[in-house]
Amino acid sequence: MTSTPxxxxxxxxPSFARTLAxxxxxxxxxxxxxxxxxxxxxxxxxxxALIMVVLSALWDRVAAxxxxxxxxxxxxxxxxxxxxxxxxxxxxxxxLKLEDEIRGGLLEPHLLRPKPYFALAFAQGFGAALVRLxxxxxxxxxxxxxxxxxxxxxSALGFILVLGLLGVACGMLLxxxxxxxxxxxRRTLPFQLVIQKLMFLMGGLFAPVSLYPGWLRQxxxxxxxxxxxxxxxxxxxxxxxxxxxxxxxxxxxWIVLLTLACLALWRAGLAKVLRRGGV
Amino acid sequence: MTTPAIxxxxxxxxxxxxxxxxxxxxxxxxxxxxxxxxxxxxxxxARGERVAxxxxxxxxxxxxxxxxxxxxxxxxxxxxxxxxxxxxxRQALAYRIGVVFGQRSQLWAELPARDSFRLLRRxxxxxxxxxxxxxxxxxxxxxxxxxxxxxxxxxxLGQRMRCEITASLLHGPELLFxxxxxxxxxxxxxxxxxxxxxxxxxxHGQTVLLTSHDTRDIELVCERVIVVNRGRIVVDQPTDQxxxxxxxxxVITLQSAGAAIAVDLPGVTTRxxxxxxxxxxxxxxxxxxxxxxxxxxxxxxxxxxxxxxxPMEEVIHDIYAAVG
Numbered sequence: 001m002t003s004t005p006x007x008x009x010x011x012x013x014p015s016f017a018r019t020l021a022x023x024x025x026x027x028x029x030x031x032x033x034x035x036x037x038x039x040x041x042x043x044x045x046x047x048x049a050l051i052m053v054v055l056s057a058l059w060d061r062v063a064a065x066x067x068x069x070x071x072x073x074x075x076x077x078x079x080x081x082x083x084x085x086x087x088x089x090x091x092x093x094x095x096l097k098l099e100d101e102i103r104g105g106l107l108e109p110h111l112l113r114p115k116p117y118f119a120l121a122f123a124q125g126f127g128a129a130l131v132r133l134x135x136x137x138x139x140x141x142x143x144x145x146x147x148x149x150x151x152x153x154x155s156a157l158g159f160i161l162v163l164g165l166l167g168v169a170c171g172m173l174l175x176x177x178x179x180x181x182x183x184x185x186r187r188t189l190p191f192q193l194v195i196q197k198l199m200f201l202m203g204g205l206f207a208p209v210s211l212y213p214g215w216l217r218q219x220x221x222x223x224x225x226x227x228x229x230x231x232x233x234x235x236x237x238x239x240x241x242x243x244x245x246x247x248x249x250x251x252x253x254w255i256v257l258l259t260l261a262c263l264a265l266w267r268a269g270l271a272k273v274l275r276r277g278g279v
Numbered sequence: 280m281t282t283p284a285i286x287x288x289x290x291x292x293x294x295x296x297x298x299x300x301x302x303x304x305x306x307x308x309x310x311x312x313x314x315x316x317x318x319x320x321x322x323x324x325a326r327g328e329r330v331a332x333x334x335x336x337x338x339x340x341x342x343x344x345x346x347x348x349x350x351x352x353x354x355x356x357x358x359x360x361x362x363x364x365x366x367x368x369r370q371a372l373a374y375r376i377g378v379v380f381g382q383r384s385q386l387w388a389e390l391p392a393r394d395s396f397r398l399l400r401r402x403x404x405x406x407x408x409x410x411x412x413x414x415x416x417x418x419x420x421x422x423x424x425x426x427x428x429x430x431x432x433x434x435x436l437g438q439r440m441r442c443e444i445t446a447s448l449l450h451g452p453e454l455l456f457x458x459x460x461x462x463x464x465x466x467x468x469x470x471x472x473x474x475x476x477x478x479x480x481x482x483h484g485q486t487v488l489l490t491s492h493d494t495r496d497i498e499l500v501c502e503r504v505i506v507v508n509r510g511r512i513v514v515d516q517p518t519d520q521x522x523x524x525x526x527x528x529x530v531i532t533l534q535s536a537g538a539a540i541a542v543d544l545p546g547v548t549t550r551x552x553x554x555x556x557x558x559x560x561x562x563x564x565x566x567x568x569x570x571x572x573x574x575x576x577x578x579x580x581x582x583x584x585x586x587x588x589x590p591m592e593e594v595i596h597d598i599y600a601a602v603g
Contacts, residue, residue: 018404025401033389109385111350114373115402274366276294277342277351 022115023123030092030127044132045139048089052143055081076149077208079236082140084205084229087164090132091171094125098179099188107273118266122172129168137161156239163232163244166251171199171228173258180262183269198223204230208237227254282362284454284486285324285347290356292317292342292510316342318510319356326453329480329487331501331518333494335595339510340490341458347488348378348456361453374403377447381459384439385446388432392423392442395431396449403450410449417445421475437468444472448479455480457489461496473499494526494588506598514598525597526588527564533557533575534583542574560589 034041056078063077098121101107110117144151152160178191185191200206203225209217220226231247295313299305317339324330332340345351347360349369358365363372379385386395400410418424421441431439440460447455457476461469477500480487491497497504497518504521506514514521533540533556540557542549546565550558561571568586575581588594 021404022398022401025398029387029390029394029398032394106383108345108350109378109380109383111369112348112373112376112378112385113399113402114370114404120402274350274352274369277345 019115019119023119026120026123027127030124031131034128034131041131041135044089045135048085048136048139049143051085052082056147077237079144079149079152080208080233082143083160083164083233083236086133086136086140087167087171087229087232088205089136090129090168091175092125092128094121094172095175095179095188095192097121097125098176099182102182102269118262122176125172126169129172133164133168152236152239156235159235159239159244160232163235163247163251166248166255167228167232170224170251170254170258173255173262174224174228176262177258177265180265180269183265183272199225199228202226203228204233208233210234210238222250224254224258227251281326283323284326284328284361285488286359287320287322287347288357289319289321290317290343290346290358291315291319291354292346292351293354315510317346317353320507320510320512322505322512322515324486324488326486327484328503329477329501330489330503330505331497332488332490332505332507333497333595334507338507340507343507344456344458344488344490348376349373374450375452376454376456377450377452378456379443379447379458379460381440381462384431384443386431386439386442389430391428391430393427396446399446399449405450413449413451417448421445437464440464440468440472444475452485454486454488457487459491460489461491461493469493469495476500494594498522498526506595508595508599524601525594527562528589529561529563529568530587530589531559531561531568531571532585532587533559533581535580536582537580540575540578540581542571542578544571544574547571
């Protein structure tokens with residue numbers, strides 16, 4: 001082996017740009033890993049198709065029998081549910097990865113690197129989510145075609161795509177908050193369950209929040225749970241540029257706030273690990 | 280005069296935790312217990328030097344390594360690694376050091392090694408050309424070509440460890456921390472790793488700080504040994520001197536069908552053992568291992584032979600006995 005002078009290459013790029021480049025590499029790793037595990041991805045698509053057959057039959061019955069009573073449901077609820085499930089099933093289990101690595105004392109090797117672990121873990125997870133969004137999205141469009149339902153207009157599909165991507169980011173950040181609790185809690189499952197239930201109710205997984213009473217609708221729309229699911233789903237039942245802009249504003253606001261919350265938790269947890277060693 | 284790679288002054292780490300009393304009393308009260316993992320150590324490591332820190336479990340070896348690599352803050356004292364205070368400049372230091380934990384993987388288990396290495400290029404901001412050149416050199420030297428596309432999680436321990444060391448060297452660190460790098464490996468894999476670490480450090484003027492339970496790691500890789508016990512340094516001397524005093528022993532275990540085998544040679548002591556097993560302690564300064572084996576074979580009835588270094592605990596015990 002030839003002798004190589006050991007020196008760190010001078011790096012001119014600003015630190016933020018270098019971190020972004022590393023996040024880009026981690027994202028590509030997430031994409032590659034998820035695409036390589038295509039049988040698992042195929043199973044996920046199959047599951048999506050199965051639950052959509054069941055849920056659309058249920059909501060069609062609700063609409064036909066007027067089970068929802070006096071509530072006027074605009075558009076096709078089955079398509080709304082399809083969009084929210086598309087996002088839900090695309091979310092990677094970032095909270096479990098964080099819990100495993102924090103509780104298992106596996107953080108140290110990551111802390112020995114010059115780039116922030118949380119940023120890389122998030123980017124890798126988002127890469128995985130992108131592949132799932134694509135695969136489940138194609139599955140959803142095929143189901144829509146086969147079922148003979150009216151598809152949302154092309155502009156709404158564009159809105160759904162943007163709001164879906166940002167919705168996934170919101171959801172990942174929410175679950176990351178639960179995962180980061182592993183620095184202090186023995187198990188993060190209780191936090192995860194609380195988020196899941198609130199996602200179900202306030203996020204509009206149970207029913208569009210537009211069907212809720214006024215005060216509850218307003219509270220839900222302003223919540224991070226709606227930013228995760230509802231705003232993208234809403235484009236399936238009442239597509240409009242105004243709704244898109246409103247949803248986008250809430251999503252951007254929540255992504256900023258949740259990112260700051262995650263960073264605050266990460267820094268507090270990291271300080272604990274650096275002081276005490278391991279969890 | 281060249282600045283040392285590592286300077287440590289009165290470095291201390293005290294862990295404290297709550298211990299609850301048994302039964303109902305424990306619900307209401309707990310006492311705080313403190314443990315001095317590192318109790319004020321001082322040492323320097325020159326640039327290009329290869330130093331081993333050895334000691335029994337709980338002696339403070341890994342804690343010292345963690346503080347010097349910046350992933351643990353000390354309770355007191357000071358340390359400078361390559362001119363930086365590790366726990367205050369963890370990320371800046373990360374560009375200049377490589378770390379291998381024998382019992383913890385730094386690679387992504389589900390990824391092929393090549394993908395892990397490519398990701399590390401971005402993590403360490405390496406230019407593509409120098410990265411590829413270094414990866415090519417390490418791949419050739421370590422014989423990694425056949426396993427580069429294999430997921431790390433499916434590798435043998437020896438293969439994984441070769442990849443771990445490669446990963447720690449890809450950014451060209453000036454200083455390498457190795458925590459039990461050969462733990463759990465077979466004899467061949469251990470030898471490959473020892474040869475590689477020693478030769479690479481020598482060729483590149485790299486500083487190495489290594490902890491191990493295996494006396495051969497210390498003998499074959501390091502020029503100097505620091506022995507710690509209960510958080511304190513008890514011996515700090517060149518490996519040659521330590522070898523002369525404490526490492527000149529081998530333990531030979533003979534399995535036989537019949538009675539215990541007697542080997543009557545100077546420097547050979549028979550240890551108490553079970554039926555059909557004879558354990559010989561050999562002072563290699565007085566008698567060579569092959570002479571002992573030859574004598575044992577001459578006695579006849581041998582079914583199996585194992586040659587081992589004395590456990591580190593025994594070496595440490597001898598050192599403590601000698602230094603009082």
